[in-house]
Amino acid sequence: MTLSAPSARSVDLRVEPVENVLDHVARSLQVDLDRDTVVRKRRSVGARTDRRTWVRIERRGLDRIGVQGWNGTECAARLEGVAQPVWRGCVVWRDADEPVMWRVDETDLLPSxxxxxxxxxxxxxxxxxxxxxxxxxxxxxxxxxxxxxxxxxxxxxxxxxxxxxxxxxxxxxxxxxxxxxxxxxxxxxxxxxxxxxxxxxxxxxxxxxxxxxxxxxxxxxxxxxxxxxxxxxxxxxxxxxxxxxxxxxxxxxxxxxxxxxxxxxxxxxxxxxxxxxxxxxxxxxx
Missing domain, CATH: 3.90.1200 (Aminoglycoside 3'-phosphotransferase; Chain: A, domain 2)
Structure with missing residues (x-):
């Protein structure tokens, strides 16, 4: 019998407290986040760093991470001839209290x-x-x-x-x-x-x-x-x-x-x- 992943609590990151998550990201990537540049969306949070890069932080339930995974930005880094921000690296961790994972992708800043x-x-x-x-x-x-x-x-x-x-x-x-x-x-x-x-x-x-x-x-x-x-x-x-x-x-x-x-x-x-x-x-x- 195949066990399915437990469903995660539905949240809106525009209103969900994220200060602890931002602190975790800063420690993990060894950067300072410019809190004045934080952009909060329903599924993700973004911010500028002190090394002139951008981090995108996403929360996703284990039941929403299928066979394909959720590393689209990382996989897109190998595409040739496509104008996109340069991908620098990522950090992924499992939440200690809920059946969710967090993923942070760091990229160059947008050109415009x-x-x-x-x-x-x-x-x-x-x-x-x-x-x-x-x-x-x-x-x-x-x-x-x-x-x-x-x-x-x-x-x-x-x-x-x-x-x-x-x-x-x-x-x-x-x-x-x-x-x-x-x-x-x-x-x-x-x-x-x-x-x-x-x-x-x-x-x-x-x-x-x-x-x-x-x-x-x-x-x-x-x-x-x-x-x-x-x-x-x-x-x-x-x-x-x-x-x-x-x-x-x-x-x-x-x-x-x-x-x-x-x-x-x-x-x-x-x-x-x-x-x-x-x-x-x-x-x-x-």
């Missing part, structure tokens, strides 16, 4: 500021050189080899997951949803995980093999509230969007926007629904 929130409401007015660097990194990433499997929204992506998501919005079962090409993807590509004016892609926790076009479709979905920006993403990644797999990934992303938890005033609803209907018609026509 993050572009914005995951979903933008105004055009960041990126230069052509930025788009060239963006395309070069995405193309280089797709040419790599890995055994990792992407975990968008921390859920392992599978053919069954893709099919279920697409069926939830297509209301039709008369076209094939089988993915033909699986390639390495960042799997959390949005405007909060890239920098400008110098392009850099960070937060690699979820990367791995995914259907071709996932990253392009994800960024397009994050841009729909700014039509000109969404159009630019589509133009830059046209090869992805015009492929069959890219069309399926666009539907996959639309399913997240149009799902049961959608906010009725989300400005992305109407364009996502319109594009989804068009793509379904194209796939039905063969």
């Amino acid at each position: 500021a993050p572009i914005g929130n995951a979903i933008l409401s105004e055009d960041p007015k990126l230069q052509d050189a930025w788009w060239q660097a963006f395309n070069a990194s995405l193309d280089a990433l797709a040419d790599q080899d890995t055994r990792r499997v992407a975990t968008p929204d921390t859920v392992t992506i599978t053919q069954a997951l893709v099919t279920e998501a697409i069926r939830s919005i297509s209301h039709s079962h008369d076209f094939d949803t089988t993915i033909q090409s699986w390639v390495p993807a960042h799997a959390d590509l949005n405007w909060a995980n890239m920098t400008a004016p110098t392009f850099c892609l960070f937060d690699w926790e979820d990367w791995g093999n995914a259907p071709r076009g996932l990253d392009s479709a994800s960024l397009w979905g994050s841009s729909l509230a700014v039509p000109a920006l969404a159009d630019r993403v589509w133009q830059e990644r046209r090869r992805d969007f015009e492929s069959r797999d890219g069309k399926l990934m666009t539907l996959f992303v639309c399913s997240k926007i149009l799902g049961p938890d959608a906010h009725p005033e989300d400005p992305r609803l109407t364009p996502a629904r319109r594009v989804a209907e068009r793509i379904v018609s194209e796939l039905q026509a063969g």
